[in-house]
Amino acid sequence: MFGLRALKETQEHTHSFYAASANTATAYPALTGDKQADVVVVGGGFSGVNTALELAERGFDVALIEANRIGWGATGRNGGQVIGGIGHTPERFKKSIGEAGIRDIYQMGIEARDVIRERVERYDIQCDLKWGYCDVALKPRHMKQFAEWQAFEKTIGNPHPYTLLDREEIKTYVNSDRYLGGLHNTANGHLHPLNLCIGEAQALNALGGAIYEQSRVVVIEPGALPVVRTEAGSITAKTVVLAGNAYMGGLVPKLSKQVLPSASSVIATAPLSPELAQQILPGDVAVCDPRTALDYFRLSADRRLLFGGLSNYTGMEPKNLKGVMYKKMTQVFPELENTAIDYAWSGWIGIGINRMPQLGQLSDNIHYIQAYSGHGVAPTHMMARVTAEKIAGESSRFEAMANIPHMAFPGGPLLGRAILAVGMTYYKALDLL
Numbered sequence: 111m112f113g114l115r116a117l118k119e120t121q122e123h124t125h126s127f128y129a130a131s132a133n134t135a136t137a138y139p140a141l142t143g144d145k146q147a148d149v150v151v152v153g154g155g156f157s158g159v160n161t162a163l164e165l166a167e168r169g170f171d172v173a174l175i176e177a178n179r180i181g182w183g184a185t186g187r188n189g190g191q192v193i194g195g196i197g198h199t200p201e202r203f204k205k206s207i208g209e210a211g212i213r214d215i216y217q218m219g220i221e222a223r224d225v226i227r228e229r230v231e232r233y234d235i236q237c238d239l240k241w242g243y244c245d246v247a248l249k250p251r252h253m254k255q256f257a258e259w260q261a262f263e264k265t266i267g268n269p270h271p272y273t274l275l276d277r278e279e280i281k282t283y284v285n286s287d288r289y290l291g292g293l294h295n296t297a298n299g300h301l302h303p304l305n306l307c308i309g310e311a312q313a314l315n316a317l318g319g320a321i322y323e324q325s326r327v328v329v330i331e332p333g334a335l336p337v338v339r340t341e342a343g344s345i346t347a348k349t350v351v352l353a354g355n356a357y358m359g360g361l362v363p364k365l366s367k368q369v370l371p372s373a374s375s376v377i378a379t380a381p382l383s384p385e386l387a388q389q390i391l392p393g394d395v396a397v398c399d400p401r402t403a404l405d406y407f408r409l410s411a412d413r414r415l416l417f418g419g420l421s422n423y424t425g426m427e428p429k430n431l432k433g434v435m436y437k438k439m440t441q442v443f444p445e446l447e448n449t450a451i452d453y454a455w456s457g458w459i460g461i462g463i464n465r466m467p468q469l470g471q472l473s474d475n476i477h478y479i480q481a482y483s484g485h486g487v488a489p490t491h492m493m494a495r496v497t498a499e500k501i502a503g504e505s506s507r508f509e510a511m512a513n514i515p516h517m518a519f520p521g522g523p524l525l526g527r528a529i530l531a532v533g534m535t536y537y538k539a540l541d542l543l
């Protein structure tokens with residue numbers, strides 16, 4: 111066990127590889143004075159930026175307010191793994207959403223990645239997007255699970271092939287003795303998430319969307335024309351969308367009770383030689399193992415290994431973050447011993463009890479999106495699209511998500527953390543079997 115510390119945050123980006131390699135440093139103005147818009151979106155991560163962009167594409171007059179910088183939260187800190195699917199096993203909610211709702215959610219899980227593909231192509235966003243992904247097995251039962259997933263993807267109409275790989279075959283993608291085999295697909299992939307989000311914000315701005323940075327919303331006044339207020343200004347709008355996810359604090363207690371900010375961490379090595387990069391990840395794929403506290407990794411465009419993991423419910427990070435992550439990384443790739451770690455950082459994931467994204471309305475004209483439970487790069491894009499569709503009166507598939515029941519964490523964040531920690535210990539113990 112290791113000692114923990116709180117994440118050190120400022121209004122600027124955390125000291126990550128992504129912030130250091132951003133295409134541009136954003137510098138949108140802070141909100142001052144009283145303004146109007148059709149729709150005001152709170153939170154400048156993937157959920158907020160893409161909701162605003164979808165609406166601007168439809169001709170709405172949109173304003174986006176971010177407390178820090180565009181992509182400052184989980185969006186600009188994640189593993190960059192683009193994974194399909196929305197939450198887990200929507201069949202659990204058949205009573206609330208029916209067969210049609212379940213079908214809609216699986217369909218959205220396929221479309222989610224296409225939204226990213228379209229954005230990158232349409233707005234020519236330089237974010238190192240690559241397709242190719244492997245789930246890797248540590249236990250024989252993981253292989254059984256992968257065979258079931260492979261069959262399942264066909265039943266939901268996923269057009270991409272999924273290929274089971276044995277111990278030798280997996281090495282053509284992920285060259286580590288640690289894995290018994292894997293499941294490869296080209297439906298999923300990886301990218302530089304901060305550059306994607308910055309590019310999406312630029313597209314929004316070019317379409318006339320107003321963007322305000324370093325402007326924390328401190329009050330929301332509901333009403334026929336709701337008002338959002340920062341310390342220095344306000345925006346009155348016909349519709350408000352709240353997309354602050356794990357970072358929204360107590361702004362709306364009903365929402366914060368349903369989402370638990372949990373930490374995950376990533377390290378980036380120094381750039382590897384072309385030979386070493388080719389040796390460890392010959393397929394240049396993104397990789398995940400199926401454990402509760404999983405390892406996830408991939409190469410950056412400049413051949414660093416970005417290695418993530420350590421999901422925990424304390425919301426804190428190890429005091430010796432580099433050392434702890436280095437140990438995990440060299441368990442997978444012993445040949446990286448003595449490789450320098452240039453960056454180490456952590457961020458908050460919004461966890462919900464039932465592991466389904468939370469999408470809905472506090473009133474007719476106040477919407478919210480949150481809680482992707484660690485799997486949000488592609489799903490945020492899809493949830494943003496269906497929220498925009500709802501606001502534009504275009505589609506009913508929003509209802510499938512909005513009708514899923516969500517629970518508050520009993521006893522608030524403190525007890526919630528304790529309950530999840532117990533649950534996680536149980537699942538970690540199962541992972542050892």
Ligand SMILES: Cc1cc2nc3c(=O)[nH]c(=O)nc-3n(C[C@H](O)[C@H](O)[C@H](O)COP(=O)(O)OP(=O)(O)OC[C@H]3O[C@@H](n4cnc5c(N)ncnc54)[C@H](O)[C@@H]3O)c2cc1C
Binds near residue numbers: 490
């Ligand atoms: C370390 C880490 C690794 C991850 N790896 C992956 C991965 O590889 N693949 C994957 O699919 N998912 C991954 N995730 C999850 C994924 O990053 C998130 O699900 C996704 O980015 C959530 O986006 P969001 O816009 O909803 O929230 P965020 O990106 O957290 O954005 C919320 C924004 O709202 C702003 N905000 C909050 N309150 C206010 C307020 N009152 N006023 C104004 N602004 C406010 C915050 O400053 C923040 O910028 C990872 C997450 C972390 C932390």
